[in-house]
Amino acid sequence: MIRTVSARTLDRAKILLFAAGLFPLARWIWLGMQNDLTANPVEFLSRSSGTWTLVCLLVTLSVSPLRQWLQQPALLRWRRMCGLFTFFYASLHALAWAWWDQSFEWAPMLSDVWKRPFIMVGMAAFLTMSLLAITSTHGWMRRLGRRWQHLHSLIYAIALLGLLHYYWHKSGKNDFTTVAIYAAVTALLLGWRLLRFQKRRAP
């Protein structure tokens, strides 16, 4: 039986989570210093930021199942930071597109979003995620009350949109190995919630 970790301990250890969240950024800087960002650093960073967004998203989604499996309810106190790191890497990913791909030209950006489902789906996920990031504070939790819970259920839609975006990206090479791995983990995490939902409903 594992000892239940107190909320205070987890609060104090939050700095470790923060450091872990900065790992991808630190890695990019390190690779940049070694001149090791491939012959096409712009493409590498655009893709890498997208990959890490997905990873952070799945980490965020695994907090609730882990709370139950490990019987550590206090883990909830780490969930917001996981979500905000997801938003941080998603922002860098969107910035990479707007800057490197589109040179901040508004008209081509809008037409890119409108014409290409691949971009549209990614943008929809990012905008929805921005809404969740803004309302992640205690103040907004209080103001929204029960509705906060409903609003933040949108993370499931974001996860599916993100996966679809990644699937379309990879479909150019018919290369679905990594997509299948991310999809399987997502299915596991969402499936666990469905089961829990059904159990609660059952008399």
Next chain:
Amino acid sequence: MPNYRAPQIHSSEITPEEVWQSRRHWMKAAGASLLTGAAAGWPSIGGAATLPSLDATVSKQFFTMEPRTPEKDAASYNNFYEFGLDKGDPVKHAHRLQTSPWKLRIEGEVVSPKTLDIDDIRKLAPLEERTYRMRCVEGWSMVIPWIGYSMSELLKQVQPTGNAKYVEFITDVQPKNMPGLSSRTIQWPYNEALRLDEAMHPLTMLVLGMYGKVLPNQNGAPVRLMVPWKYGFKSAKSIVTIRLTEKQPVSSWMKALPSEYGFYSNVNPEVSHPRWSQATERRIGEDGVFAPKRKTLMFNGYGNEVASLYTGMDLRKNY
């Protein structure tokens, strides 16, 4: 304060990166050939510096003032799916490609089919160095000095028959040496094709080397195609068969993703790929991280030479 002077290092004492990098390749390749007992022939090595040089006359006709892409980038950032889907994979795995002996078969609608080895191909016409822009369908580009001659020199030798309308190029399949063949991305062997007049165009090149040396394996050794006004994937690598046909061949990419890749695949900034725009591109090794992308030119800037091949054709339909 005393003046301290750092000891000067003579430039002759510094080992150039290509050399120490190539030592690693050489040692790996040597180890591999010892293990497999492949004693025959020089092991094929990925490191550019160890490749034999290839003499050629610099072409004044096919030349660009644009700066060349660093050789290291051109030889380490490749699409060669037989060695993996990642652009860093070919340089890691292509040393396994067996390039000697090599036979190139030219067959189909020709009066005299031929099987040539690399020495025959080298002697077939004077070698020229031509610097071409290369635009990848993925939105990046390079400027590469290729060594070879016009494909027409080779095709004239076999005398296409009156039925010959297309030329198909087929890449080798070496199941033991190509780890990427397990991927079902496209059908193997990789094939590409041109219309006969496109293949006979003087710009269309049969390539044996680049940057003054024979081709590195990851760039399609020992013999490849280069069609500078089409997206890079049209220029098949490591070719074993050239087949002249009456009917339009279906290329690997047309089979895999017909909505994304058509037969012509001419560089065209006005026709978007379904998932991205083709209006701009990033020049590898030259455009800084903070530089905006440059505009892509119609036919990759070779419009004066090749636009007449497509008179009267709707290039939106014939993408």
